[in-house]
Amino acid sequence: MEFPHTVNVLEQCRVSPPPGSVPQTSLPLTFFDLPILCMTSPVQILYFYELEVSKTHFMYSILPKMKHSLSLTLKHFFPFVGNLTWSPQSTKPNIIYVDGDSISFTAAESNFNFNHLCGNYPRDVNAFTPLVAPLLQLPNTSYPLLALQVTLYPNSGISVGYSYCHVVADGMAGNHFMRVWASVCSSLCGDTSLLSHSLPSYDRTTINDPWGIEMSTLKDLKFFNITQQSFNLLCTPTDPSHKVVATFIMDLSKIEKLKKWILMRNFDKIKNGPPLNLTTLVVTCAYVWVCWVKALESVNALNNAREHFLLPFDVRTRLNPALPATYFGNCLVFRFTSMQKNDLFGEDGLVMAAETIAKAYPASRNDVLNGAENTLAILSSASRMLGISGSPKVRLYDVNFGFGNPKKVEILSSTSVGAVTLCERGDASEGGLEIGIALEKLEMDAFASLFEDGLKTDKYLTSRL
Missing domain, CATH: 3.30.559.10 (Chloramphenicol acetyltransferase-like domain)
Structure with a gap:
C-alpha cells in the first residue's frame, strides 16, 4: 500500500501497568457493549499538537514521559490492556486482564506537511492511515483492545493516534482515558492542575435489564455469525481508500x-x-x-x-x-x-x-x-x-500532554x-x-x-x- 508520505518507525515496544498494581480481573460485557460486537472497525482518533521539537528532544524527553505516564494511567484503565475472550464456560464475552498484559506503543517520524494534515479542506484519507497503530490479533482467540502511536513532524508538531476496540468503551470513556493520560503526563512536566480528573468506575451491578435486552441481543448476534464457536471480530486490512x-x-x-x-x-x-x-x-x-x-x-x-x-x-x-x-x-x-x-x-x-x-x-x-x-x-x-x-x-480538545491543547482532532473511524x-x-x-x-x-x-x-x-x- 502506498501513502502520500513516509512514516519511519523509531521505536516499537509494549507498555504495561506497573507490575503487581492490578489483580487478575474479569469484566463481563453488558447489553450496552454487546451490539458493538457487530461494529468491527476500531475507533481511531488522531490528536495533532503544534510544537517546534527536534528529533533528539522527542526521543529523550517527550517519549519517556509519555510512556511512563501511560503505564501509570493504564493501572486505572486496565480493561484497555486486557483481551476480549469468549470462553466455553461463559454465556457471553468477557474482558480478561492478567498481570503482565500490555499494549502496543509505537514512536514514528513523518515527513508529511503537518499543517496540511491539520486543515479543514478535503484531504486524502490514506494520508492518515499510517499515523494510527492497527489492532493486531494475537495468535489465539483473544483480541487486543488498545494500540497507540506517537508521530513526530520535525520542528512542526507531533500527533497522538490511538485505536481501540469499541466493545470496551464508548467515546466518553475513551476520551476520559486520554484526558487522564494527558493529565498525568502534564503533571510529570510540572503542571498538576489537570489531575482533578476522577478515576473510572467499573461497577455494572446497578445496570438493570427490564426488557431482557441482553438475551435478545445475544440471540440476534447469531445472525451476524458472532457466537462462542465463531468469535472473529477484527477486520482484515482493507485496500487503499478512495x-x-x-x-x-x-x-x-x-x-x-x-x-x-x-x-x-x-x-x-x-x-x-x-x-x-x-x-x-x-x-x-x-x-x-x-x-x-x-x-x-x-x-x-x-x-x-x-x-x-x-x-x-x-x-x-x-x-x-x-x-x-x-x-x-x-x-x-x-x-x-x-x-x-x-x-x-x-x-x-x-x-x-x-x-x-x-x-x-x-x-x-x-x-x-x-x-x-x-x-x-x-x-x-x-x-x-x-x-x-x-x-x-x-x-476531544481537552487533552493536554503539557504542550497545549490539540490544534486539530480527526476522528478517522x-x-x-x-x-x-x-x-x-x-x-x-x-x-x-x-x-x-x-x-x-x-x-x-x-x-x-x-x-x-x-x-x-x-x-x-x-x-x-
Whole structure:
C-alpha cells in the first residue's frame, strides 16, 4: 500500500501497568457493549499538537514521559490492556486482564506537511492511515483492545493516534482515558492542575435489564455469525481508500438563525402541540442529513424510497439508578428514524428532518431503554443510513500532554463506517461545532457546495413565511 508520505518507525515496544498494581480481573460485557460486537472497525482518533521539537528532544524527553505516564494511567484503565475472550464456560464475552498484559506503543517520524494534515479542506484519507497503530490479533482467540502511536513532524508538531476496540468503551470513556493520560503526563512536566480528573468506575451491578435486552441481543448476534464457536471480530486490512475527509464548521450564529427559520416554518404545529426540542445538535444533524442525502443522490442515485438516520445517546445520567459520569464501558442507546426521500428534498426538508430527529430523543428515564432490544435488527434492515458519531460533550480538545491543547482532532473511524462525526470546535472561544465527514471526491464536492451555499446565500437565514 502506498501513502502520500513516509512514516519511519523509531521505536516499537509494549507498555504495561506497573507490575503487581492490578489483580487478575474479569469484566463481563453488558447489553450496552454487546451490539458493538457487530461494529468491527476500531475507533481511531488522531490528536495533532503544534510544537517546534527536534528529533533528539522527542526521543529523550517527550517519549519517556509519555510512556511512563501511560503505564501509570493504564493501572486505572486496565480493561484497555486486557483481551476480549469468549470462553466455553461463559454465556457471553468477557474482558480478561492478567498481570503482565500490555499494549502496543509505537514512536514514528513523518515527513508529511503537518499543517496540511491539520486543515479543514478535503484531504486524502490514506494520508492518515499510517499515523494510527492497527489492532493486531494475537495468535489465539483473544483480541487486543488498545494500540497507540506517537508521530513526530520535525520542528512542526507531533500527533497522538490511538485505536481501540469499541466493545470496551464508548467515546466518553475513551476520551476520559486520554484526558487522564494527558493529565498525568502534564503533571510529570510540572503542571498538576489537570489531575482533578476522577478515576473510572467499573461497577455494572446497578445496570438493570427490564426488557431482557441482553438475551435478545445475544440471540440476534447469531445472525451476524458472532457466537462462542465463531468469535472473529477484527477486520482484515482493507485496500487503499478512495475517500477524502473534510471538516465543516457550524458556528453558533448560523445555528441560531437555522433554529429561528425552522420554528417559523413550523409555527402552527408548535402553537397547537408540544414544544419542539430544537437543540443545537438537532438543528446541525438535520442540516447535515439533508445535505448528505442530496450530495449522494446527485452522484449516485439509489432506488430507495426512505432515508434512515442513526443518533446515539449517552445515557449514564438517564438510567434509573444513574451511573456516574466516569463509568467506563459503553453506555449508549441508539435511536433510529427515517423519512421519505422526497420529503428531504422538499422545500421544508430541513424542517421535517429537524422535527423527526427531535422526536427521536428519549422522552423520560422510563423511556430511555425502550426498544434497545431491537438495535441489531434495525441496523441490519436499513438500506442506507447516516450515522452520527461523537458529541461535543466528549471534549476531544481537552487533552493536554503539557504542550497545549490539540490544534486539530480527526476522528478517522468515520472513514470506514460512513458516519458523520461531531465535536466541539477547536477554537472553543468561537463556539459551535466541527463536523467531520469522509466521502468520495465527487460526493464531497457536492456536499461542500450544498453545505456552504445553503448558508452563504442565506437560503435558510432570511426566508419568511
